[in-house]
Amino acid sequence: MRSRLVADWGWPLFVFVALAFVPKLNVSIPKLFDQPISSPGTLALLSACLLFGGLALTYDLQFGFTGLLSFGHALYIAVGVYLSNIAITDWHWSFWPSILFTMGVAFLLAAVLGSISLRVGGIAFAMVTLAFAQAGAVLALKDPHHWTHGEEGLGADYTKLPKAFVGILNTKNLYWLALAFCAVVFFVVRWAVDSSPGRLWQAIRENEQRVEVLGLRPRAYKLQSFVLSSTLAAAGGIVYMLLYNGSTLVVTQPNFTLMLLLMVVIGGAGSRWGAVLGGILYTYLNDRLIAIGSSSTVNDLPHALRTPIEQPLFLLGVIFILIVVFLPGGLAGLVVRGRTSGLRRIEAAVRPEVDAA
Amino acid sequence: MSTFVLLTITGLGLGAMYFLIASGLSLIYGLMGVLNFAHGAFITVGSYGTWWTSEHVFGGVHSTLLRFLLSALLGLAFGGIFAALVELVLIRPLYARHIEQVLVTVGLQLAFVALVTGIWGPDAKTFVVPVWLHATTDVGGAHIPNDRWIEIAAAAAVLALLQLFLRKTRYGLIIRAGVENRAMVQALGIDVRKAFTLVFAIGGIAAAIAGVLSGVYFNVVAPDQGTSLLIFAFIVVVIGGLGSIGGSALAAVVVGLTQQYTNYYGSAGVGDMIVVLLLALVLLARPRGFAGAVTGARA
Amino acid sequence: MSAVATRTLLSVRDLHVYLGQSHVLQGVSFDVPEGGVTALLGRNGVGKTTTLRAILGLVDRRGSVTLGDEELTALQTHRIVRRSVGYVPEDRDVFAGLTVAENLRLAERDQEPRYDLVYDIFPELERRARQRAGTLSGGQQQMVAIARALLNDNRVLLVDEPTKGLAPALVSEVARVLERLAELATVLLVEQNLGVVRHLARDAIVLDQGRVVHMGDAHELLAQPELVRRLLSVGAA
Numbered sequence A: 001m002r003s004r005l006v007a008d009w010g011w012p013l014f015v016f017v018a019l020a021f022v023p024k025l026n027v028s029i030p031k032l033f034d035q036p037i038s039s040p041g042t043l044a045l046l047s048a049c050l051l052f053g054g055l056a057l058t059y060d061l062q063f064g065f066t067g068l069l070s071f072g073h074a075l076y077i078a079v080g081v082y083l084s085n086i087a088i089t090d091w092h093w094s095f096w097p098s099i100l101f102t103m104g105v106a107f108l109l110a111a112v113l114g115s116i117s118l119r120v121g122g123i124a125f126a127m128v129t130l131a132f133a134q135a136g137a138v139l140a141l142k143d144p145h146h147w148t149h150g151e152e153g154l155g156a157d158y159t160k161l162p163k164a165f166v167g168i169l170n171t172k173n174l175y176w177l178a179l180a181f182c183a184v185v186f187f188v189v190r191w192a193v194d195s196s197p198g199r200l201w202q203a204i205r206e207n208e209q210r211v212e213v214l215g216l217r218p219r220a221y222k223l224q225s226f227v228l229s230s231t232l233a234a235a236g237g238i239v240y241m242l243l244y245n246g247s248t249l250v251v252t253q254p255n256f257t258l259m260l261l262l263m264v265v266i267g268g269a270g271s272r273w274g275a276v277l278g279g280i281l282y283t284y285l286n287d288r289l290i291a292i293g294s295s296s297t298v299n300d301l302p303h304a305l306r307t308p309i310e311q312p313l314f315l316l317g318v319i320f321i322l323i324v325v326f327l328p329g330g331l332a333g334l335v336v337r338g339r340t341s342g343l344r345r346i347e348a349a350v351r352p353e354v355d356a357a
Numbered sequence B: 001m002s003t004f005v006l007l008t009i010t011g012l013g014l015g016a017m018y019f020l021i022a023s024g025l026s027l028i029y030g031l032m033g034v035l036n037f038a039h040g041a042f043i044t045v046g047s048y049g050t051w052w053t054s055e056h057v058f059g060g061v062h063s064t065l066l067r068f069l070l071s072a073l074l075g076l077a078f079g080g081i082f083a084a085l086v087e088l089v090l091i092r093p094l095y096a097r098h099i100e101q102v103l104v105t106v107g108l109q110l111a112f113v114a115l116v117t118g119i120w121g122p123d124a125k126t127f128v129v130p131v132w133l134h135a136t137t138d139v140g141g142a143h144i145p146n147d148r149w150i151e152i153a154a155a156a157a158v159l160a161l162l163q164l165f166l167r168k169t170r171y172g173l174i175i176r177a178g179v180e181n182r183a184m185v186q187a188l189g190i191d192v193r194k195a196f197t198l199v200f201a202i203g204g205i206a207a208a209i210a211g212v213l214s215g216v217y218f219n220v221v222a223p224d225q226g227t228s229l230l231i232f233a234f235i236v237v238v239i240g241g242l243g244s245i246g247g248s249a250l251a252a253v254v255v256g257l258t259q260q261y262t263n264y265y266g267s268a269g270v271g272d273m274i275v276v277l278l279l280a281l282v283l284l285a286r287p288r289g290f291a292g293a294v295t296g297a298r299a
Numbered sequence C: 001m002s003a004v005a006t007r008t009l010l011s012v013r014d015l016h017v018y019l020g021q022s023h024v025l026q027g028v029s030f031d032v033p034e035g036g037v038t039a040l041l042g043r044n045g046v047g048k049t050t051t052l053r054a055i056l057g058l059v060d061r062r063g064s065v066t067l068g069d070e071e072l073t074a075l076q077t078h079r080i081v082r083r084s085v086g087y088v089p090e091d092r093d094v095f096a097g098l099t100v101a102e103n104l105r106l107a108e109r110d111q112e113p114r115y116d117l118v119y120d121i122f123p124e125l126e127r128r129a130r131q132r133a134g135t136l137s138g139g140q141q142q143m144v145a146i147a148r149a150l151l152n153d154n155r156v157l158l159v160d161e162p163t164k165g166l167a168p169a170l171v172s173e174v175a176r177v178l179e180r181l182a183e184l185a186t187v188l189l190v191e192q193n194l195g196v197v198r199h200l201a202r203d204a205i206v207l208d209q210g211r212v213v214h215m216g217d218a219h220e221l222l223a224q225p226e227l228v229r230r231l232l233s234v235g236a237a
Helices: A002-020 A041-062 A073-090 A095-116 A122-142 A168-194 A196-206 A208-213 A218-244 A253-265 A274-293 A303-310 A313-325 A330-334 A342-350 B001-032 B038-057 B062-095 B096-122 B147-168 B170-180 B181-188 B195-219 B225-240 B245-265 B270-285 C049-054 C077-083 C102-105 C117-120 C123-127 C138-150 C168-186 C194-200 C218-222 C223-234
Strands: B136-139 B143-146 C009-017 C022-033 C037-043 C061-065 C086-087 C158-159 C188-189 C204-208 C211-217
Touching: A002 B195, A041 A122, A041 A168, A041 A218, A041 A253, A041 B170, A041 B225, A073 A095, A073 A122, A073 A218, A073 A253, A073 B038, A095 A218, A095 B270, A095 C123, A122 A253, A168 A196, A168 A253, A196 A218, A208 C204, A253 A274, A253 A313, A253 A330, A253 B096, A253 C218, A274 A303, A274 A313, A274 A330, A274 C123, A303 A342, A313 B062, A313 B096, A313 C223, A330 B195, A342 C022, A342 C168, B001 B143, B001 B147, B001 B170, B001 B195, B001 B225, B001 B245, B038 B062, B038 B096, B062 B096, B062 B195, B062 C138, B136 C218, B147 B170, B147 B195, B147 B245, B170 C102, B170 C117, B170 C123, B181 C077, B195 B225, B225 B245, B225 B270, B245 B270, C009 C188, C022 C049, C022 C204, C022 C211, C037 C049, C037 C194, C049 C077, C049 C158, C049 C188, C077 C086, C086 C138, C086 C218, C102 C138, C117 C123, C117 C138, C138 C158, C138 C168, C158 C168, C168 C194, C188 C194, C194 C218, C204 C218, C204 C223, C211 C218, C211 C223, C218 C223
Parallel strands: C037 C188, C037 C204, C086 C158, C158 C188
Antiparallel strands: B136 B143, C009 C022, C009 C061, C204 C211
C-alpha cells in the first residue's frame, strides 16, 4: 500500500518538482536543443511540450480511461483559447473574471453537449462530437459579432494580462504555468481514475452491459468523465492562449483533436503516463523535424527522403499507423508488460454489441 | 428568380460532389463497419493523379478535352488501385479490430495529406481543363458555370452504374446482403471479404471522380481539398442511411440545396451550421447501425 | 446410440465457448450418426443455438469439430459451409431487402442448384419469386430459410428451431418438409416442440448448462416422462 502511494504520487511529484528547476539550468544539450535549456527559445518549446502533455491527458481521460472516442475535444480547448481572450480583449474585462467566466462556460457547455452526445455511443458519439465541434468552428470562422476576427485571429491585449506572463523575459513564468497545468491535470486525473467513479469509468470501458446489470447508470458516469475532461481541456486552452499570446482558428479544426488522438495513441492510451509522454514527444518531434528539415544536411538529401522530414505530420502519421497496427499499447505498452494493451481494451466500448446466442 | 435557379443548380452540383464521396463511404461502412477517413486521401489521389498525368504524361496532347479526359481516366484508375491497396494492406489485417481500423484510416489521411504537401508543396496547382468548362450557360436568366453540369452528370452516371452493379451482378448481390447481415452471408458459404476490396476500389474510383471534379470546380488542386469535402460527405452518409446508395443520393441533394439556399437567403455560414447540426440530430434520433457495429459483424 | 451401428458423420469434442464473461459451452462432446435426424434438446438458454454456431465457426470456440474425416475447427465459416454443411438459423435471417429469388440465388453453392426440388416442395416460393423477403410472413420466411439449405447437396444440415413462432398448421408442414430433408441429408435439429421431435428424430442429445447430460435413442428418451420433465422441464408433448 505504501509502495503504491510512493509509486502513484511520490515519483510523479518528484519528477514535476525536478522539472521546475529547468529554467535555472544553463545547460546545453546539443543534439536535442539548439540553445541551452534555460534560454527563452527552448523554454518556449518545453512549455508547449508540457502543455500538450496535459492536453493529451485530458483527452485520454475520455478515450483511454472511459472508452469514449470523441472527434470534437478541440471545441473545449477552443472555448478556453477564444473566450478568455474575447472577454479580455473585446469586452475589456479584467483577467481573473475572464478566466472564471471561461471555465464556467466550458463546464456548462460540456455538461449540456455531453448529455446530448452521450445519448448515443460508439462511432455515433464520435460523429456527434465532431458535428458540434464543426458548428463551433463555423461560428469562429464566420464571426457574426466580430469577436474572434475569423481567419486573422485575435491577438491578446497584453495590457490586461498579468505582468508575469508578458514579455520574453518572463518566458520562464509561462514555462512554470505550463508545468503547473500538466502537473495539475496529471494529479487530478490520477485521483479521479482511482476514485470510485473512476473505477466505474474503466469498468464501463471494459463492459458497459455489466455495469448496467449492476443497477448503475453508465451514462451518468460517462458524463462525469466527459465534463471533467472537457473542463480541464478548457483550462489548457487558457494556458495556450497565454503561451501563444492570442487565438487562432487552428484550435477549432478537426485536425487539432486528431492530433491529440495521435499523441494519446502513440504514448499509450489508458496508461498512467502514456498520454503525457505522447504529448511531449509529439510536440518536440513536430518542432525539431521542422528545424532539422531546414538544415543544410537535409537539403543535400535526395528529394524523396526530404519530404518525410520536412512534413512532420507524415512521419508522425506513419509512426501512429505503425503503433496502431503493431503496438496498440503505445510506447507505454513497451514498458509496462502484462497488461491488455491500450486500444484493445477500448475496442469493446466503441463496438459494444457482443454476440448473444 | 434567376438567383434561385443559380442556387438550385449550384446546390445540385455541390450535392453531386457529396454523393460521389458519400456513395463509397456508405457502402464501406454499411458492409464492413469501417469509418473510412482515408477517403479524403482517395479524393486527393484522384485530383493530384489527374493533374500530374495531365502535366507529365499527356502534356503534349493538343486537344485540351482529350488531355483532360485521358488524365482523368488515369486519375480514376489511380484512385481505385490505391483504395484497393489500402484495404488489402491496412484494413484487412485489422479485421474485427474496429477501433484500430478507424484509427488507421485517420492516420493514413493525415500522413497522406502531409506527403502530398511535402512532395508538391502546399500551394494550389492549376488544372488544365477544356475552355468550355469555364464558360457559363444561360438558364432562365442565370449564368450557370458549365462545370456544374458535368458534376451533376457524373454523379447521375455513377448512381446509375452503382444501382446496376448492385442489382444485376453477383457481387452486387453479395454486397447488398452483406450490408444487412454479414454473418449470414458467410454462413451461406460466401467469403464476404472478397467483396471488401471491391467495395473499397469502387469507393476509391468514385472519390477520385470527386477529386477530379473538385479540381475543375476550384480550378486548382490543393492538398487539403479532400478533407474539407469529407466532413459534408459524412453528414450525407449518416442522413442517407448506411449502405443505401439511394439514400445517399437523396441526402446529398438535400444537403447541397440546403447549404446553398440558407447560406444565401440566411447569412453566410448558417447553411453550414444547419447541415452540421442536422447530422447531430439524425444521429441522436436514429443511431441504428452507427452505434456500434453493423448487425452480425462476426464471421 | 441406436441398435444398428451407423457411421458417425459429425463429431464434436470438448467444445468451449465464452460469450463475454459467460462460459456458455463447457466441454460439449457428442457424435451425430450419418443419416436421419438427431435432435439437440434442452431448456432455453442451455447453449443449443451456440452449439450450432460453434460448429459453423460463427463464434470463437475451443475444441474440435470433425465432419467425416475432416477437421473443421481451423476453417473459416464460409469454408466450413462449403464442405457441404447447410444452416437454417433460429431467426431465419433472410435478407429482407432482397427478393425471394435473390435470397435463393445468393445461397447457390453447387454447380447445379436443385431448384426443381425446392420449387417442388415450396411451390409458394416460385410464385413469390419477385417479392421482397422482408414482406413475407413468418412461415414464408421459414420456407425461404429451409429452401436455402435445400438448394445445395449438403451432407449435414444444422437446423435451429424451425417451428418457432409458427401456427400449428405450419408446424406440421415444416415437419413434413424436414422429413423430406432427412431423406437427403443428415440433420442436426434443435427443437423445443417435442411432438416434432418424436415424429422425426432417431437420436437425441440433451444439453444442460453448457454440457451434454444425455445421449441416446430419441424414442426411448421421450417414453420416460420423468426423465423428460427433469431434463427438459416440460410435460410430454
